Amino acid sequence: xxxxLSALWAxxxxxxxxxxxxxxxxxxxxxxxxxxxxxxxxxxxxRAVLVRGLARVVIEFFRGTSLVVQLxxxxxxLPQIGLSMxxxxxxxxxxxxxxxxxxxxxxxxxxxxxxxxxxxxxxxLSLSPVHRMRRIIIPQAWALMIPSLNNLLIQLLxxxxxxxxxxxxxxxxxxxxxxxxxxxxxxxxxxxLLYFVLAYILTLGMNALEVRAKHRLGQGESLREALxxxxxxxxxxxxxxxxxx
Amino acid sequence: MSGLSWNWQxxxxxxxxxxxxxxxVTLVVTVVSSIIAAVLGLVFAILRRSAPAPIAAAVTxxxxxxxxxxxxxxxxxxxxxxxxxxxxxxxxxxxxxxxATYMAEVYRAGIDSVPRGQWEATTALSMSRGxxxxxxxxxxxxxxxxxxxxxxxxxxxxxxxxxxxxxxxxMVSNALDYGGDHFRYTEVxxxxxxxxxxxxxxxxxLIRRLEQRIAFTT
Numbered sequence: 465x466x467x468x469l470s471a472l473w474a475x476x477x478x479x480x481x482x483x484x485x486x487x488x489x490x491x492x493x494x495x496x497x498x499x500x501x502x503x504x505x506x507x508x509x510x511r512a513v514l515v516r517g518l519a520r521v522v523i524e525f526f527r528g529t530s531l532v533v534q535l536x537x538x539x540x541x542l543p544q545i546g547l548s549m550x551x552x553x554x555x556x557x558x559x560x561x562x563x564x565x566x567x568x569x570x571x572x573x574x575x576x577x578x579x580x581x582x583x584x585x586x587x588x589l590s591l592s593p594v595h596r597m598r599r600i601i602i603p604q605a606w607a608l609m610i611p612s613l614n615n616l617l618i619q620l621l622x623x624x625x626x627x628x629x630x631x632x633x634x635x636x637x638x639x640x641x642x643x644x645x646x647x648x649x650x651x652x653x654x655x656x657l658l659y660f661v662l663a664y665i666l667t668l669g670m671n672a673l674e675v676r677a678k679h680r681l682g683q684g685e686s687l688r689e690a691l692x693x694x695x696x697x698x699x700x701x702x703x704x705x706x707x708x709x
Numbered sequence: 710m711s712g713l714s715w716n717w718q719x720x721x722x723x724x725x726x727x728x729x730x731x732x733x734v735t736l737v738v739t740v741v742s743s744i745i746a747a748v749l750g751l752v753f754a755i756l757r758r759s760a761p762a763p764i765a766a767a768v769t770x771x772x773x774x775x776x777x778x779x780x781x782x783x784x785x786x787x788x789x790x791x792x793x794x795x796x797x798x799x800x801x802x803x804x805x806x807x808x809a810t811y812m813a814e815v816y817r818a819g820i821d822s823v824p825r826g827q828w829e830a831t832t833a834l835s836m837s838r839g840x841x842x843x844x845x846x847x848x849x850x851x852x853x854x855x856x857x858x859x860x861x862x863x864x865x866x867x868x869x870x871x872x873x874x875x876x877x878x879x880m881v882s883n884a885l886d887y888g889g890d891h892f893r894y895t896e897v898x899x900x901x902x903x904x905x906x907x908x909x910x911x912x913x914x915l916i917r918r919l920e921q922r923i924a925f926t927t
Contacts, residue, residue: 528910529902532870532881537902540885540894618777625779626871636782643789652786656778663777 471645472654475638482638483658489552489624489634490662493559494617500564501613505571519568526565531623534558539630555627563620567613574609575601607677614670618663625659635659719896723887727900730880738801738879739866745805746865747858750812751851754820755842757813776810781874783807788875796875808865815857819850856920863909863916880904 472479507519526534538554549557578601586596628637635658643651672687679686756768775783784803791799823846831841870881878886884901888894 524910525906528867528906528913530867530870530881530905532873533898533902533905536881536885536894536898540888541898544893544895622777622779622781625781626874629873636779636785639782640785648786648789652782652789655782656774656786659778659782660774667777 468646468650472642472650475642475645478641479635479638479654479658482633482635485552485627485632486621486624486635487662489555489559489627489632490617490621490666492556493563493620493624496556496560497562497564497567497616497620498613500560501567501571504564504568505575508568508572509575523565523568526561527569531558531562532626532629534562535626535630551627551630551632554630555624555632559620559623563616563623566616566619570609570612570616571605574605574612577608578604603677603680607674607681607683610670610674610677614667614674617666617670621659621663621666716893716896719887719891719893720900723884723897723900726883726887727880727897727904730878730883731904734797734800734872734877734879735866735869738797738804738869738872739862741801742804742808742865743862745801746808746812746861749805749809751816751847753809753813754816757817758820759838772810772813775807776814780804780807780868781871784871784875796872796877800872800875800877804865804868808861811861812858815854815861816850818857819852819854820846822853823849852923856916856923859916859919860913863912866909867905 504519504523507515508523510516510519535555535558538549538558539551542549542554582600582604583596586600591600624634625636627634628640635655639651639655642654645651672691675684675690676687678684684690753768753772757765757772759765760768780803784800787799787803788796827845827849828841831845836844869879872879873882873885881901884897885894887897
C-alpha cells in the first residue's frame with residue numbers, strides 16, 4: 465500500500481494530464497453537443513418537410529451508428545478524403561455529433577411537452593413567434609429538459625473513455641500506465657473513483673441549473689436559498705416573514 | 710490518395726469478416742448480456758425496494774457507482790483482474806452488470822407506477838409477499854417498462870465496439886484490421902456504420918410502435 469501510494473505520487477503528473485484531456489473532451493464535447501441538440505431539435509420541428517426530413521436523417525444517422533464507428537469515421541476516413549484534423553478535434557466532433565443527436569430528441573420532446581394552452585395564450589397576446597419562443601416556450605422547456613440532458617452529459621463523460629482508440633492520452637490510458645506501476649485494484653480503484661467524482665460534480669451542477677430554471681418559472685426556491693445553510697426547523701417569525709415578502 | 714473515390718471491391722472483400730464479427734461477438738454479447746441485465750436489473754430494483762435498509766442503501770450505492778463510471782474502465786478492470794476468464798465471457802458479464810444498473814432504474818419507475826390499490830388488494834387477499842411480487846406487481850410493472858428496456862438493448866448493441874479495449878475481435882475491430890492491412894479505411898468504417906444502422910433503426914421503429922400500443926391499451 466505504501467509502495468502503491470508512492471507510485472501514485474510519482475504518477476500524479478500523468479494522471480493529471482489524462483484527467484485534463486478527459487475534462488477538456490467532456491467540456492468541449494458537451495458545448496458542441498448542446499449547440500447541435502438545440503439546432504437539430506428546432507429544425508426537427510420545422511413546418512417545411514424538407515428541413516424536417518433532413519434534420520431527422522442526421523439525427524437517426526448519428527443515433528443509429530455507434531459512437532466508436534463515428535470516432536473512427538472522423539479519425540481514419542476523413543483524412544483519406546483530404547480532411548485531416550488532430551485527434552482531439554476528431555474526438556470532440558464525434559462526441560458532439562453523437563450526443564447532440566440524442567440531445568436533439570430531448571430538445572424536441574421538451575418543446576412539444578410545453579402545454580398547448582401556453583402556445584394559445586401567447587398567440588392570444590399576439591406575441592411574435594420569436595418572442596413567444598424566447599419568453600414563454602423555451603424557459604418552460606428548458607426546465608423540462610435538464611434531467612435528460614444531465615443523463616446525456618454523464619453518458620458523454622463516460623463516452624470519452626474510448627478516445628484512447630485514436631491515440632489520445634486520456635484518464636483511461638493514464639490508468640493503464642498507473643496499473644503497470646502499481647496493481648490493477650489500486651489503479652482502477654483510483655480511476656473509477658475519479659470518474660465517479662467528475663460525474664457527481666456534473667450532476668450537482670445540473671441540479672443547480674434545474675433549481676434555478678424552476679425558480680424562474682415561479683416554482684420552488686431560488687438557488688441561493690437552496691444552497692444556503694439553514695436551521696432544519698425555521699423559527700416561526702423568520703419563516704412567516706419570508707412567506708409574506 | 711484517391712480523394713472521394715469509393716471502391717466496392719473493398720466492401721465485398723471485407724464483408725465476410727465484418728459479418729463474422731457481427732454474428733460471433735456483437736450479436737452474442739447483445740443477446741446474452743441483455744438477458745443478464747434484464748434479470749439482474751429486476752433483482753436490483755426489488756432489493757432497493759424491499760430489502761432491509763442497510764442492504765438497500767448498499768445496493769443503491771453500488772448501482773449508482775457502476776452507472777456513473779465508464780464501461781470501458783470497468784471492462785479493463787475486470788479483464789486485468791480475472792485473467793483466467795476469456796475476454797468474451799468478461800465482456801458479456803460486464804455489459805450485463807453495467808446495463809442491469811440502467812434497467813434497475815427503469816424497473817423502479819415501473820414498480821412505482823403500479824397503483825397502491827394493487828398492493829392493498831394483495832394484502833386483502835392475504836397473499837405472501839413473494840406471491841404478490843410474482844403474480845401481481847411484476848407482471849404490471851414490467852409491461853410498462855418494455856419499450857425503455859428495448860431502447861437500452863439497442864444502446865448496448867451500439868456500445869459493443871467498446872469491447873475493442875479488451876482485444877475482442879468484434880465487427881469494428883475486424884474493420885480496423887482490414888483497413889490497416891489495405892491502407893484503406895473509408896469503405897470498411899462506413900460499412901460497419903451501415904450494418905449498425907440497418908440493425909438498430911428498424912428495431913427502434915418496432916419499439917416505438919410497441920410504445921404506442923401499450924399507451925393505447927392501458
